[in-house]
Amino acid sequence: MISEILSEYEIILASKSPxxxxxxxxxxxxFTIGNKEGVEEVxxxxxxxxxxxxxxxxxKASIYENDVVDTNKLVITSDTIVCLGNEVLGKPGDKAHAIEMLSKLSGKQHSVITGVTILGSNKKTTFSVETKVNFKDLTIDEIEYYVDHYKPYDKAGAYGIQEWIGMIGIEKIEGSYFNVVGLPVKKLYSELLKF
Structure with a gap:
């Protein structure tokens, strides 16, 4: 259904995230995957x-602005951040950093916020979706097991909700599960229909 509605567009997902x-x-x-080198996430x-x-x-969308001018291209970019209070937890640099992040999240509620930009030739829209996530108290053994076996170095906050740590550690979420995975598909669907 949505593919027919969007059939006039050549859609590009500018993300390396599987x-x-x-x-x-x-x-x-x-869609096709955008292959431009990413920008520094500062x-x-x-x-x-x-x-x-x-x-x-x-x-992330800004590096595609010249590519969409006078075309039917529609570029989708997004960025997911994990926030503990006012602290933004990015992707961990190494094992010690990942363990430190997960130790901070243990036993607490945090926010996962995904910003999404849809960029076309004559229009751009940006929105965000926030989900609250509650972790149980994680033991250091659980944290180290997860980091050793899943190597979550490409994930904000050092975890993937769909992986082992999510199965054993997450007590409750308020909001979109898919947003925590990395893309708020319900909101994206409605925004694409309006585009």
């Missing part, structure tokens, strides 16, 4: 958590 590609595919959208100080997620998704 999880985002899988979710967009399951939504029924026909944001100005003083932004709110929601503004950070939106800023980063727009930053």
């Amino acid at each position: 999880r985002r590609a899988q979710l967009l595919r399951e939504l029924g959208v026909q 944001f100005p100080e003083g932004l709110s958590n929601v503004e950070v997620a939106k800023y980063l998704s727009e930053l």
Whole structure:
């Protein structure tokens, strides 16, 4: 259904995340993967958590602006951040960093915010979706087992909800599960229909 509605567009998912590609595919959208080198994910100080997620998704879209001019191309970019209070937890640099992040999240509620930008020739829209996630108290053995076996170095907050740590550690979520996986598909669907 949505593929017919969007048939006039050549849709590009500008993301190396296999999880985002899988979710967009399951939504029924026909697309190709953008292959441009990513931008450095740095944001100005003083932004709110929601503004950070939106800023980063727009930053990723900015490198495609010249490509979409006078074309039928539609570029989708997104960035997911994990926030513990006002602290933004990015992707861990190494094993010690991943263990430190998961230790911080243990026994607490945090927010997962995904900013999404849809960029076309004559229009751009950016939105964000926030999900609250509650972890149980994780033992150091559980954290180390997860990091050793799943190597979550490409994931904000050092975890994937769909992986082992999510199965044994997450007590409750408020909001979109798919947003925590990396793409708020319900909101993206409605925004694509309006585009």
